[in-house]
Structure formats: structure tokens, C-alpha cells
Amino acid sequence: MTFKFETRAIHAGQEADKETGAVIPPIHMSSTFKQDGVGNHRGFEYSRTGNPTRNQFEELMASLEGGRYGLAFASGSAATATVQLMLNEGDHVICGDDVYGGTFRFFDKVMRRFGVDYTFVDTTDPVNVSNAIQENTKLVWLETPTNPLLKVSDIRAITDITSKHGIMSLVDNTFASPYNQSPLDLGASMVLHSTTKYIGGHSDLVGGVVVTNDENIHEQLRFLQNAAGAVPSPFDSWLAMRGIKTLAVRMERHAMNASRLIEYLLERPEVATVYYPFLDDHPNSQVAKEQMRTGGGMISFDLKDGKNAAYNFLKGLELFTLAESLGGVESLCEYPPDMTHGSIPEERRAEIGINPGLVRLSVGIENVDDLIADLEKGFANL
Numbered sequence: 001m002t003f004k005f006e007t008r009a010i011h012a013g014q015e016a017d018k019e020t021g022a023v024i025p026p027i028h029m030s031s032t033f034k035q036d037g038v039g040n041h042r043g044f045e046y047s048r049t050g051n052p053t054r055n056q057f058e059e060l061m062a063s064l065e066g067g068r069y070g071l072a073f074a075s076g077s078a079a080t081a082t083v084q085l086m087l088n089e090g091d092h093v094i095c096g097d098d099v100y101g102g103t104f105r106f107f108d109k110v111m112r113r114f115g116v117d118y119t120f121v122d123t124t125d126p127v128n129v130s131n132a133i134q135e136n137t138k139l140v141w142l143e144t145p146t147n148p149l150l151k152v153s154d155i156r157a158i159t160d161i162t163s164k165h166g167i168m169s170l171v172d173n174t175f176a177s178p179y180n181q182s183p184l185d186l187g188a189s190m191v192l193h194s195t196t197k198y199i200g201g202h203s204d205l206v207g208g209v210v211v212t213n214d215e216n217i218h219e220q221l222r223f224l225q226n227a228a229g230a231v232p233s234p235f236d237s238w239l240a241m242r243g244i245k246t247l248a249v250r251m252e253r254h255a256m257n258a259s260r261l262i263e264y265l266l267e268r269p270e271v272a273t274v275y276y277p278f279l280d281d282h283p284n285s286q287v288a289k290e291q292m293r294t295g296g297g298m299i300s301f302d303l304k305d306g307k308n309a310a311y312n313f314l315k316g317l318e319l320f321t322l323a324e325s326l327g328g329v330e331s332l333c334e335y336p337p338d339m340t341h342g343s344i345p346e347e348r349r350a351e352i353g354i355n356p357g358l359v360r361l362s363v364g365i366e367n368v369d370d371l372i373a374d375l376e377k378g379f380a381n382l
């Protein structure tokens with residue numbers, strides 16, 4: 001029998017402790033495990049290689065993504081780096097041109113030094129992926145929705161292309177969360193999360209995970225997880241599992257609050273554009289509505305009067321905390337041009353569409369009337 005998402009979020013990988021009956025399994029804060037004789041162990045030898053608490057978390061994440069195998073890492077970036085270690089000198093990767101800044105930095109500044117070649121294309125049109133394929137292309141790296149403009153790529157259309165060519169595909173599903181989007185069901189060979197965001201959900205941990213259905217990919221990644229060693233602690237694995245129990249209810253409320261804030265923002269004369277995957281004037285809203293359960297909890301919008309207006313708006317907010325990161329229960333706000341996307345050159349930002357008046361909100365699960373009253377304070381401060 002397979003349980004539905006909300007049930008799996010609470011129960012998958014987590015049975016009551018066999019020894020004590022503890023409903024919440026204990027955290028195995030142990031680096032090493034007693035062997036009953038040389039080479040005669042009970043499934044665990046050393047915690048970099050495997051830890052019971054991490055195993056539970058990995059099993060839970062696999063279940064939520066509808067995959068067979070999950071592997072946990074010390075951060076989303078560690079997960080990204082470990083996936084790249086599957087590649088060899090001379091290999092080629094096609095990557096979205098609007099992916100997480102740290103992902104771009106690792107590919108461009110680190111992996112290129114090892115002779116791996118990257119082509120960055122606008123993946124919102126699958127034809128661009130098709131056109132970029134070379135004989136040595138091994139991997140297509142997608143992020144959807146993207147940060148901060150929430151651009152959406154058609155996962156099914158792109159994985160149809162990659163599977164025809166025998167190329168691996170990975171979707172960074174951090175912004176959607178497994179509640180809203182299931183990339184493996186749409187044909188992706190791997191799905192990746194920064195569990196720092198919606199998975200953890202309480203802004204109290206840093207972590208990452210990769211889930212796959214492909215045994216061969218899993219065996220390679222498991223080898224690399226142990227060989228490179230960027231694993232999360234048992235405590236962080238436990239904390240992530242604790243956060244996940246409420247993932248479904250959190251994601252519903254994030255989306256409900258977001259849609260109310262959007263209604264409000266669309267009425268404000270100071271706002272030029274609102275960016276959200278499910279808005280009708282979003283260029284890929286059709287695809288978004290087909291592949292996502294809700295539009296999620298992230299909103300970006302342009303203020304007509306540019307940078308000064310954005311700065312004043314953010315200064316006027318009291319409940320929304322000015323901070324990077326996203327996906328926690330508390331609402332956050334930020335100014336992408338000088339914060340999360342500050343390292344991108346100005347001309348490049350203009351090309352992507354990151355305008356000087358852009359504000360990004362990570363909508364939390366507070367009472368929505370309080371959130372709207374806070375935005376009101378921001379506008380009053382313009």
C-alpha cells in the first residue's frame with residue numbers, strides 16, 4: 001500500500017524505536033559502530049559512510065520525491081558539487097542561464113578548471129536545450145522555478161529530449177519543494193534540494209539531498225558521497241525530518257498567503273510587475289499549472305521608481321525580515337540586485353530582467369492580514 005504525500009511526510013522512514021518504543025526514533029550521534037567480530041557489523045561501520053538517522057532522512061526524501069534512492073549532503077551546494085564529481089575531463093553540461101548563483105559559481109569557477117565544459121542557455125524554451133547538445137554532453141541541469149524571477153521550464157519537454165540522447169537530467173526542485181513538483185515523475189533522472197529552504201522550513205539548518213530512481217546513478221553518487229564526505233550530521237538529518245512532518249500544511253499556507261499578497265500587490269499603483277508562476281501574464285503559466293500543485297510561496301515584484309523606492313520600501317517593513325535565504329515559516333524580504341544577486345554584473349542582471357526596482361518576498365505562514373498590513377507600511381515609506 002502506498003500512502004499519500006501528507007502521510008508519507010510524517011511516517012516514511014520513521015518507525016517507532018524497536019528497543020524502547022520511542023515514537024520519535026533516537027538521534028544516533030555516533031561516529032562509529034561496534035563490530036561483533038572483525039568485518040561482522042550490523043549494517044553500520046562509520047558515520048560518513050552511513051548513519052541510521054541519516055538513512056531515515058534519505059529514505060524519507062526518496063519517498064517524498066517518488067524515488068527509490070535518496071542521499072543527503074551537508075548543504076545544497078555540497079549536493080551540487082558531489083553530482084559534478086560524476087563527470088570526467090572533456091564532458092559537457094547544459095545548464096540553465098538563471099540558476100542559483102552558487103551553482104553557476106561552482107560550475108564556472110571551479111569545475112571548468114578540471115576540464116568540464118558548460119553551456120548556459122535559457123531553458124524556458126526547450127529548443128535552446130536541443131540546440132546546445134554536443135557529442136560529449138552528459139548532463140542537463142535545470143532549475144524551475146528560478147530565483148528571483150520565478151521563470152518556469154517545461155521539465156517533461158526537456159527530459160524527453162535528454163532521454164532520447166541518453167543524457168542525464170537533474171532538476172533543482174528547491175523553490176517548488178516536493179509538495180508542489182515531482183521532477184522524477186516528469187522524467188528527470190535526478191532531483192536536488194537545498195534542504196535549508198522549504199524542506200527544513202524553520203531557517204535552522206543547512207543541508208542538501210539528491211534523489212534518483214536510477215540504480216547506476218545512485219551507486220556512483222553513494223560512492224562519491226562517501227569518498228568526498230560532504231555529509232550532514234545526524235542532528236541536522238533529524239531536524240530536517242522534524243521539519244518535513246509539516247511540509248504539506250506549510251506549503252499550502254505559503255501558497256494561500258502568497259496569493260492574497262499578490263492580489264494586494266496587483267492593486268498597488270507603485271508596482272510595475274508581479275512575478276509568480278501561476279499568474280496569467282507569466283510567460284509559462286500554462287506549463288507551471290500543469291507541472292506544479294501550487295504556485296509556491298515566493299513572489300518578486302518591480303517597483304516603478306527603481307532602487308530608491310525598493311530601499312525605502314524594505315526599510316518600511318517591520319514583520320518581513322530583511323535577509324537572504326527563503327522557505328522558512330517566517331516571512332523574509334530582500335533586494336536581489338544588491339543581496340542574493342549582487343555578484344552578477346549589472347549588464348548581465350539587465351539581460352536576465354533583474355531590474356533596479358526588484359523586491360523578493362519569501363512569504364511565511366503568519367496571519368496574512370498582518371503580512372498585508374506590513375506591506376502597507378513599506379508603501380507608506382516610499
Ligand SMILES: *Cc1c(COP(=O)(O)O)cnc(C)c1O
Nearest residue numbers: 075076077100172174194196207
Ligand atoms: C539555497 C539554494 C541552493 C544552495 O543550497 P545551500 O544549502 O545554501 O548550499 C541551491 N539551489 C537553490 C535553488 C537554492 O535556493
